[in-house]
Amino acid sequence: MDDRILLVDDEQGLLVMVETLLRKEGYQRITTATTAGKALRLAQTMSFELIVLDVMLPDRNGFELCQQLRQLTKVPILFVSARSGDLDKVMGLGFGGDDYITKPFNPLELVARVKAQLRRHHLYSQASTSKTELLQYGRLSLNKGAAQLLVDGIEVACPAKEFELLTYLCEHPNQVFTALQLYDQVWGTALMGDEKTVVIHISRLRRRIEMDPSDPRIIVNIRGIGYKFIPPKKDVDPDV
Structure with a gap:
């Protein structure tokens, strides 16, 4: 496997264990860092397909x-991370993380999540070169090839997993999905899915695309079921 993975943790023993575990699974291009400073320098000079990151760094x-x-x-x-509270998970995802697993963890679960993240990353990268690269719904425009989101013609920063989630919803307009179905499609495995992950990403997307995030009209809740993307019409304010 040619994927390059960055492992960031100040516990040297844990780094060795995770690196050994991933190498046994065929991942040979692994780089490690025990401090945030080193991790940042590595990310500035090298490209990675996945970053595994601890919360408590020195x-x-x-x-x-x-x-x-x-x-x-x-x-x-x-x-x-050893920080297992709901607030910690919310913060991790809110700051740009794509998934969150707590210590102590089952090694098989870690491997499964790594594989799921890489699989979805590659599938998304391949889909970005597909024929339909531009998705446009009124005030929203998604350029899949450039991973670019425009709202009212203005580019809006959108992390990879949020962009992937929004792309999936845009490609399935007016369809209702449960949180676990969305987790399965975007994160790669519903069996280990955490509905909070989807809820947080939906909330962050609404802040980027809705006129009033507290009263969403584009990504709406279907009570007791899940979420539905309602395409805003061209040149029509979705709040009208």
């Missing part, structure tokens, strides 16, 4: 590092 909070990494790359970021 020189910087992992959430802060995630924000900085997001300015350099859109690749999946998987948090691995």
Whole structure:
């Protein structure tokens, strides 16, 4: 496997264990860092397909590092942390993470999540070169090839997983999906899915595309079921 993976954790023993585990699965291009500073320097000089990131680092909070990494790359970021509270998960995803797994973890689950993130990353990259690269719905425009979101003609920054989620919804307008169905399609496995992950990403998307995120008209809740993307009409305010 040719994927390059960056592992960031200040526990040397854990780094060795995870690196050994992933190498046994065929991932040979693995780089490690025990500090946020080194991780940032590596991300500035090398390209990666996946970053596995601890929250508690000696020189910087992992959430802060995630924000900085997001300015350099859109690749999946998987948090691995001993902080298991819901608030920590919400913060991790809110700062740009794509998934969150807590310590101690089942090694097989970590491998499965890494594979799922990489699989979805590659599928999305391949889809970006497909025939239909531009999705346009009124005030929204998604350029899949350039991973670019425009709202009212203005480019809006959109991390990879949010963009992938929005693209999936745009490609299936007026269809209702449960949170687990969306997790399965965008993150790659519903069996380990956390509905909060989807909820947080939907909330962040609404802040980017809705006229009033507190009263969404584009990505709407279908009570007791899930979410539906209602395409805004051309030249029509979705709040009208």
